[in-house]
Amino acid sequence: MTTHSDRFLRACRREPVDVTPVWFMRQAGRYMAEYRAIRQRYSLLDICRTPDLATEVTLQPVHRIEVDAAILFSDLLLPLEPMGIPFDFVKGEGPAIEHPLRSEADLARVRTFEPREALAHVLQTIRQVRQALDGRVPLIGFAGAPFTLASYAIEGGHSNTFAHTKALMYGEPAAWHRFAGQLAAIVADYLVAQIEAGVQAVQIFDSWVGALNAADYREFVLPHIRRIFEAVAGRGVPTIHFGTGTGAILPELREAGGDVIGADWRIPLDEAWQRIGFDRAIQGNLDPTLLLGPLDRLLAGAGEVLDRAGGRAGHIFNLGHGILPMTPLEHVQALARYVHQYVPA
Amino acid sequence: MTTHSDRFLRACRREPVDVTPVWFMRQAGRYMAEYRAIRQRYSLLDICRTPDLATEVTLQPVHRIEVDAAILFSDLLLPLEPMGIPFDFVKGEGPAIEHPLRSEADLARVRTFEPREALAHVLQTIRQVRQALDGRVPLIGFAGAPFTLASYAIEGGHSNTFAHTKALMYGEPAAWHRFAGQLAAIVADYLVAQIEAGVQAVQIFDSWVGALNAADYREFVLPHIRRIFEAVAGRGVPTIHFGTGTGAILPELREAGGDVIGADWRIPLDEAWQRIGFDRAIQGNLDPTLLLGPLDRLLAGAGEVLDRAGGRAGHIFNLGHGILPMTPLEHVQALARYVHQYVPA
Numbered sequence: 181m182t183t184h185s186d187r188f189l190r191a192c193r194r195e196p197v198d199v200t201p202v203w204f205m206r207q208a209g210r211y212m213a214e215y216r217a218i219r220q221r222y223s224l225l226d227i228c229r230t231p232d233l234a235t236e237v238t239l240q241p242v243h244r245i246e247v248d249a250a251i252l253f254s255d256l257l258l259p260l261e262p263m264g265i266p267f268d269f270v271k272g273e274g275p276a277i278e279h280p281l282r283s284e285a286d287l288a289r290v291r292t293f294e295p296r297e298a299l300a301h302v303l304q305t306i307r308q309v310r311q312a313l314d315g316r317v318p319l320i321g322f323a324g325a326p327f328t329l330a331s332y333a334i335e336g337g338h339s340n341t342f343a344h345t346k347a348l349m350y351g352e353p354a355a356w357h358r359f360a361g362q363l364a365a366i367v368a369d370y371l372v373a374q375i376e377a378g379v380q381a382v383q384i385f386d387s388w389v390g391a392l393n394a395a396d397y398r399e400f401v402l403p404h405i406r407r408i409f410e411a412v413a414g415r416g417v418p419t420i421h422f423g424t425g426t427g428a429i430l431p432e433l434r435e436a437g438g439d440v441i442g443a444d445w446r447i448p449l450d451e452a453w454q455r456i457g458f459d460r461a462i463q464g465n466l467d468p469t470l471l472l473g474p475l476d477r478l479l480a481g482a483g484e485v486l487d488r489a490g491g492r493a494g495h496i497f498n499l500g501h502g503i504l505p506m507t508p509l510e511h512v513q514a515l516a517r518y519v520h521q522y523v524p525a
Numbered sequence: 526m527t528t529h530s531d532r533f534l535r536a537c538r539r540e541p542v543d544v545t546p547v548w549f550m551r552q553a554g555r556y557m558a559e560y561r562a563i564r565q566r567y568s569l570l571d572i573c574r575t576p577d578l579a580t581e582v583t584l585q586p587v588h589r590i591e592v593d594a595a596i597l598f599s600d601l602l603l604p605l606e607p608m609g610i611p612f613d614f615v616k617g618e619g620p621a622i623e624h625p626l627r628s629e630a631d632l633a634r635v636r637t638f639e640p641r642e643a644l645a646h647v648l649q650t651i652r653q654v655r656q657a658l659d660g661r662v663p664l665i666g667f668a669g670a671p672f673t674l675a676s677y678a679i680e681g682g683h684s685n686t687f688a689h690t691k692a693l694m695y696g697e698p699a700a701w702h703r704f705a706g707q708l709a710a711i712v713a714d715y716l717v718a719q720i721e722a723g724v725q726a727v728q729i730f731d732s733w734v735g736a737l738n739a740a741d742y743r744e745f746v747l748p749h750i751r752r753i754f755e756a757v758a759g760r761g762v763p764t765i766h767f768g769t770g771t772g773a774i775l776p777e778l779r780e781a782g783g784d785v786i787g788a789d790w791r792i793p794l795d796e797a798w799q800r801i802g803f804d805r806a807i808q809g810n811l812d813p814t815l816l817l818g819p820l821d822r823l824l825a826g827a828g829e830v831l832d833r834a835g836g837r838a839g840h841i842f843n844l845g846h847g848i849l850p851m852t853p854l855e856h857v858q859a860l861a862r863y864v865h866q867y868v869p870a
Binding site: 338340341342343346347349350351390391392393394395396425427428429445446447448451467468469470472473474477484501504506 | 736774813851
């Protein structure tokens with residue numbers, strides 16, 4: 181019999197489950213009063229760097245919402261600092277990199293590092309969370325993918341056009357491939373360290389890769405992502421490959437790797453799954469803004485996602501992107517309950 | 526024989542042309558030294574509101590680049606001010622709306638206006654540009670579409686998530702439909718006034734509508750856009766319907782209206798055209814960031830777009846979005862020449 185603790189991992193392996201597992205990207209975050217209370221005293225980076233705080237925040241949604249997995253509370257950008265790319269979070273504006281990398285010389289100065297030393301606090305958080313969870317639900321680790329990490333380092337923060345990143349890619353392809361390869365090696369090593377510390381699945385966030393078309397994805401991204409999945413393969417933990425706006429490149433994401441491919445709300449789940457191939461699991465794909473509207477519309481949207489999954493083994497319910505700060509907690513709770521109570525038509 | 530002056534209009538109607546017509550979104554703009562010289566003395570809104578300046582800027586790319594159409598220099602947001610939604614442009618951050626509309630009461634205060642009075646300066650610019658062009662190339666007019674305009678008014682500027690806009694759409698659908706209907710009526714009237722003043726084609730920019738999936742597009746956007754195209758139909762000018770990130774909703778955009786449907790670079794041109802249907806013309810779809818890289822890669826990318834169009838009547842070459850400020854003028858010039866010299870394989 182499937183129990184609460186392994187529903188998520190079984191679905192990653194496309195094994196039958198009692199009900200569809202659910203978790204939410206950014207399930208620990210500003211929409212929770214418990215989280216905001218901690219953020220009044222500590223910065224985002226303080227929390228990430230303090231295992232007791234990161235553990236507490238990781239567990240907050242597990243206590244309040246019927247989620248089938250916990251995800252390590254951390255930030256995609258943590259590896260940048262030990263690479264020699266300092267950054268901070270500017271209130272209301274997201275991450276700001278102090279000296280964006282714009283030239284081949286800038287890229288050449290980037291350092292590789294030992295995550296077991298420089299990010300030891302993340303690994304310590306993983307051990308503490310596993311102990312606190314005591315098998316209740318599995319713990320997901322994660323890292324940013326090379327394109328997404330590179331875009332922050334090169335643009336200096338979030339971008340709408342990725343102009344500097346693409347200009348460097350097109351203009352200095354050898355330098356791009358060296359940098360993306362270095363990022364891939366770092367990310368692979370960091371994920372392996374997370375697995376050794378105890379995470380039971382890993383998600384690679386290539387959040388902004390939907391800005392590329394299939395040809396550019398194949399040339400500039402796919403070989404590097406594949407290297408990450410190859411490094412993690414065979415370590416007994418499922419891998420999830422996530423991006424947004426990827427409707428046109430889902431076959432390429434699948435080819436790059438991942439036992440589970442994430443899809444966002446722009447494409448119906450059944451079409452996305454067909455493009456990916458039914459021999460992979462799928463994660464998604466409700467529009468997170470539906471959580472801001474009325475409950476009946478939210479649950480109707482969730483029902484449609486589940487109908488499109490059609491009860492096929494290998495669907496993990498999630499949003500198409502992270503929970504937004506202004507989301508009511510009760511809606512997240514009701515959504516998780518709805519997914520668990522759903523009976524296929 | 527096709528002449529320089531009607532190549533663009535013939536392609537809009539899917540009639541044979543001597544060579545593929547080309548123009549560029551934001552072909553007048555910061556990447557041109559002539560434009561920057563004017564911007565040193567006048568703000569963006571000053572230029573939009575002064576027919577002599579707007580005429581001069583509209584003509585700048587026509588003098589320097591082999592484009593087959595001019596596009597009115599103006600801004601999508603101009604109709605907001607006479608609607609009672611004042612805004613300004615903040616250096617480096619884009620548009621900022623003083624009091625974003627967040628409630629049903631905010632929406633109820635929005636005014637309708639007579640574009641022939643409130644935006645008389647735009648219509649005067651159109652008359653002056655037509656006179657100056659003297660038939661050399663046709664002039665395209667434009668307006669923002671209801672979703673895109675509403676998103677600026679509701680979010681207060683550019684958004685990555687469209688959270689407030691969608692929350693209002695889902696939560697107050699009746700208020701949304703009233704507001705979107707009011708925007709559609711204003712946009713339709715504004716475009717008819719532009720046509721009366723002399724524009725020879727109109728483009729509707731629904732730049733951010735790719736944030737919606739097909740079901741939401743059908744419910745919240747399609748009826749309003751259709752009303753605009755119906756109001757403009759039969760006035761003898763072709764209509765272009767543009768958005769970005771729309772790979773999954775191209776059939777819905779086509780259904781909403783437009784003789785020409787715009788597509789961005791995320792989806793290959795031939796696939797996009799197939800999704801739209803070959804009984805419509807297509808505009809696009811080179812990634813504007815290719816203009817920032819080396820010339821050989823730029824022209825190879827352009828060649829691929831043209832190969833995918835396959836010499837079929839009804840392709841207008843353009844970028845998938847506007848020219849970026851850091852683009853070298855010589856690349857834009859070389860790209861237009863390349864399109865004109867291209868011989869199908």
